[in-house]
Amino acid sequence: MAIENSIVVPAYHEKLNIKPLTERLFKALGEEGSAKTELIFVDDNSKDGSVEEVEALQKKGYNVKIIVRTTERGLSSAVLKGFYESKGEYLVCMDADLQHPPEYVPELLARLRMHPFVIGTRYAAGVEMDKDWPLYRRVISSGARMMAKPLTVASDPMSGFFGVQKKELAKAAEGSINAKGFKIALDFLVKLPFDDALIGEQPFSFGVRTEGESKLSSKVMILYLAQLKELYVYKFGAQNIISLIVIWSLLFLFVFYYLFF
Numbered sequence: 456m457a458i459e460n461s462i463v464v465p466a467y468h469e470k471l472n473i474k475p476l477t478e479r480l481f482k483a484l485g486e487e488g489s490a491k492t493e494l495i496f497v498d499d500n501s502k503d504g505s506v507e508e509v510e511a512l513q514k515k516g517y518n519v520k521i522i523v524r525t526t527e528r529g530l531s532s533a534v535l536k537g538f539y540e541s542k543g544e545y546l547v548c549m550d551a552d553l554q555h556p557p558e559y560v561p562e563l564l565a566r567l568r569m570h571p572f573v574i575g576t577r578y579a580a581g582v583e584m585d586k587d588w589p590l591y592r593r594v595i596s597s598g599a600r601m602m603a604k605p606l607t608v609a610s611d612p613m614s615g616f617f618g619v620q621k622k623e624l625a626k627a628a629e630g631s632i633n634a635k636g637f638k639i640a641l642d643f644l645v646k647l648p649f650d651d652a653l654i655g656e657q658p659f660s661f662g663v664r665t666e667g668e669s670k671l672s673s674k675v676m677i678l679y680l681a682q683l684k685e686l687y688v689y690k691f692g693a694q695n696i697i698s699l700i701v702i703w704s705l706l707f708l709f710v711f712y713y714l715f716f
């Protein structure tokens with residue numbers, strides 16, 4: 456059966472999550488879904504045995520592969536690499552750490568057949584919001600989300616769980632997608648030429664990371680601010696003084712919260 460769906464997972468030092476993610480994903484997809492789905496890990500040369508872990512899963516018959524990059528690092532560029540090397544028309548990005556529970560993937564894929572872009576959202580009725588996150592992490596997340604609000608109608612533009620149709624990706628101008636930092640979905644939301652009204656949303660409850668560590672760092676936060684500035688200028692124009700005032704006021708609030716709470 457031809458591959459229709461490609462699930463791309465940026466992974467850095469995620470050996471312990473690879474097996475449970477693969478098993479849970481293909482179980483959730485069922486026999487028919489699994490036959491038309493490939494799973495691609497994009498790893499930045501982790502020295503923790505991730506490659507061997509994927510090879511063991513291949514031997515068990517799972518359609519899973521691992522792309523190892525040796526000269527580049529970064530979540531967003533890893534996702535782009537996986538998308539460009541994928542076979543499917545329906546592309547999904549999710550974290551390795553099971554915070555994006557694989558059981559939501561079949562529903563997201565179904566929505567992706569009706570929408571050019573589907574964002575996994577934690578801001579929907581009945582969804583439990585990041586209940587295990589420490590306060591500082593929630594503050595950073597809310598501040599970052601607030602700053603992106605004027606850019607998109609999506610309720611959770613910070614989400615790393617999303618799907619996009621490959622034909623939409625092909626419409627992006629060469630080199631226009633920011634491959635730095637963590638927030639590639641936000642770039643797609645602002646720069647891919649589909650109507651906001653066509654964006655689909657997939658509610659999901661954030662899972663808990665039990666293995667490995669988050670790679671969020673102050674460098675990632677700075678890259679996010681640089682990305683926001685670029686997107687504001689892209690969307691509203693460099694002369695739009697109001698957008699610059701908004702972004703710098705929000706930046707001030709963000710730094711203030713981060714430092715004092």
Ligand SMILES: Nc1nc2c(ncn2[C@@H]2O[C@H](COP(=O)(O)OP(=O)(O)O[C@H]3O[C@H](CO)[C@@H](O)[C@H](O)[C@@H]3O)[C@@H](O)[C@H]2O)c(=O)[nH]1
Nearest residue numbers: 465466467497499529530533550551613614615669670671
């Ligand atoms: N290849 C590669 N993968 C990376 C890199 N940095 C992080 N990753 C992978 O990207 C995924 C997300 O990284 P985490 O470090 O687990 O992210 P987080 O801090 O928990 O952030 C989460 O919350 C955000 C929402 O606020 C999400 O945007 C983000 O995707 C993630 O879910 C994980 O699978 C991780 O291994 C990198 O440099 N290279």
